[in-house]
Amino acid sequence: MKIAILGTRGIPNNYGGFEQLAEYLSVGLVTKGHDVYVYSPHNHSYREKTFKGVNILHQYDPEYKIGTAGQFIYDLNCIRDTRRHSFDIILQLGYTSSSVWSRLFPKSSIVITNMDGLEWKRTKFRNSVKKFIKYAEQLAVKHSDYFVSDSIGIQQYLLDNYQKESTYIAYGAHLFNDNSVDAIMEFSVKAYEYDMLIARLEPENSIETILKGVELSNSKRPFLVIGNHLSKYGNYLKNKFKDPRIHFLGAIYDIYKLDNLRYYSNLYFHGHTVGGTNPSLLEAMASNSLICANDNQFNRSILNEDAYYFTNEKEVRHVLNSVLKTAQNDFMIENNRQKIKHDFAWDTINNQYEALFTRCLKTRTKSAK
Template structure:
């Protein structure tokens, strides 16, 4: 098959979950003998024309100049380029800024869209933007030939809201069992004597809730806060907690070996995400054998089940900090690790995606 991947800032990953998936899946497709193209932002750090056999197509991305509006122009540029390439399948990752251009997608290519989470629920968006995102979600749902849900909750939502069938395929993670304690020295922490939280700096990821719990707790274990914080919300959080010496803002870390070791050796790993489907960083924490402390919602519970402690306010975070230790909860850690091996490993996930693309090509475009 000749396959294009649209909707990400590009590979290799320097940004987030979709980019991480695009990196792993595109290389997997090449190894299986397919011709693969991935669209990259023109100012992506990686400027080569191929990445492990994946063809890279750089397109102008004015997000740096216009903010979110620039994403629409970038997606427009990618879609217009795709019209010249005669792709068998176009795999779109997300719909936020590309679904408005659905009528420009090449007519012969089969359009497969991963519907991501319920983007319009994100509190960072104003009411008008949330209304637009609902509109964009509907456009993607009705205009795509085939849909992918990354959680059972999203699959159910698409069926109930739009009467659209979708294929449930979660994200994956690589099981991690080769820790190197030496890496901790670079971050000034010691084995099981630090906590961590990793997320984009957005309100619905509940960093503020977790850090508020840290600030009122008698437990002064350092917490590493990982994620790009050079944003308005990031500045707000850094200013709010600047007087707490045990709250350390590290910025974004994209070295997977370092992240895996930090998660593995952490005392508690907080996962505050409350919107979306199967979150990649949650699976990576499970794969790194961290003790996950998760925000209490159906998305997280659907993955972690009883193998986590849950919180929904700062007081519960405080109580967990003061009473819970990783060493006392190793069965939970191992249950999550086995779930990665059995259900969420990348080989299985990539295989499910490839099988779906094969099936879509065999069935052809929707009538």
């Protein structure tokens, strides 16, 4: 199959979850013999025309000049370029800045959209933006041939609100087995004697609730907050939480350091409330983290009973006061590792996407006869 992937800030990944998916999926599909193209911004740090056998199609992206509006122009450029190729499959990752142009997709290609999370619910957006994102969601539903949901919750949402069936395919992760206590020394912490979270510092990720729980707790362990804090909300958090146990470390992109920090933490807090299968949650599971997660359908559908849960700061306090990473909860850690091995391994995810593409193409071929 000749396959295009668009809707990301390009590969190799230096940004986030969709970029990670695009990288691992595209490389995986190439190894299976498919002809794969990934769209990337013209100013991506990787300037070559191929990456591990994947064709890179650089398109002009003015976001660096004009801000968010540039994302719409970049997506327009990508979609217009798809008309120059004879793609069998176009996989669109997300829809917020692309679905307004979706009528321009070539009719000869099958358009499959990964619907992401419920973006219009994100608290960082003002009401007018939320209304637009909801409209963009409707356009994506209207102009896509097939859908991918990265969580059972999103799959049910599409069925309930649009009467649209979708294929559930989660993100993937690699099991982490390269632990070394030396990797955490620079952070002035001791193995299993600190708690932590890794997230974008945004209200819907429960950062404030978790840190209030830290303040209320009797724990003497350091609490590491990893995520870019050079923002309005980041400054708000730093000014509000002066507790000496709380350490804002900023963004860390070295995956080896992140995996080791997760591995040697006592408790790893995952506060995401919006979206589907979150890549950072899978990475925590793959890194032997003992997880305490916000209690919602997205997190429970992945973790089941193999995590502690919270809904407010008092419950965070209780977990911090009462839970230590010991042999008693090793079964939770091992159960989560087995989920990564069997359900969320990248080979599994790649196989699921390939199977979906094949089914869609066969269905179109049959209907054309």
